[in-house]
Amino acid sequence: AQKVTQAQTEISVVEKEDVTLDCVYETRDTTYYLFWYKQPPSGELVFLIRRNSFDEQNEISGRYSWNFQKSTSSFNFTITASQVVDSAVYFCALSEARASGTYKYIFGTGTRLKVLA
Amino acid sequence: EPEVTQTPSHQVTQMGQEVILRCVPISNHLYFYWYRQILGQKVEFLVSFYNNEISEKSEIFDDQFSVERPDGSNFTLKIRSTKLEDSAMYFCATFWDSLSQETQYFGPGTRLLVL
Numbered sequence: 001a002q003k004v005t006q007a008q009t010e011i012s013v014v015e016k017e018d019v020t021l022d023c024v025y026e027t028r029d030t031t032y033y034l035f036w037y038k039q040p041p042s043g044e045l046v047f048l049i050r051r052n053s054f055d056e057q058n059e060i061s062g063r064y065s066w067n068f069q070k071s072t073s074s075f076n077f078t079i080t081a082s083q084v085v086d087s088a089v090y091f092c093a094l095s096e097a098r099a100s101g102t103y104k105y106i107f108g109t110g111t112r113l114k115v116l117a
Numbered sequence: 118e119p120e121v122t123q124t125p126s127h128q129v130t131q132m133g134q135e136v137i138l139r140c141v142p143i144s145n146h147l148y149f150y151w152y153r154q155i156l157g158q159k160v161e162f163l164v165s166f167y168n169n170e171i172s173e174k175s176e177i178f179d180d181q182f183s184v185e186r187p188d189g190s191n192f193t194l195k196i197r198s199t200k201l202e203d204s205a206m207y208f209c210a211t212f213w214d215s216l217s218q219e220t221q222y223f224g225p226g227t228r229l230l231v232l
Contacts, residue, residue: 044223050220091159093160102167103148103212106162
């Protein structure tokens, strides 16, 4: 069965510290997609990144970077030099093809990040 | 950039009342989804909809729930007789097709409060 685990419920850091949010997933599929979403206090889901199972290259976007390791089924997210505006709940999600042809998302339980000034 | 819109943004209703949550998908998207997030919890899949029928539904999506695309544009989620535990944020998501496997685009959500 598919599963996404975000073991860190809440993390607090001081501004300018680096922080890594962990995501471990389980799937039997060879083709799947992994995502990170940010949910600020206003509640919307902000898309951050999509990674497919065949692309293990790490990605960097500004202060954000992602480390995908199939060997450990992990897709971790690092924020460098954190800022107060990074405070939010971050969700990791897994998408697999279904027999119906659709791709439902399985979300982790989220990690609440608090960046203190 | 095109976006998914949802109305209303907030709804308060009495237990037992029917509610309809509306979503306007990105045009030319073919797959539609509803997700639910109870306060402080994770986002959970409710139902997927393609070609005017339900493709898959979760165990949460019982007989009290229904979806339709009545006019070819809006995509609606109806809860027939709301319960207290239906209080949650409801997200609509739309998606291009299974071959391109593009990211699902989420709407801003409807926050439903059942009293």
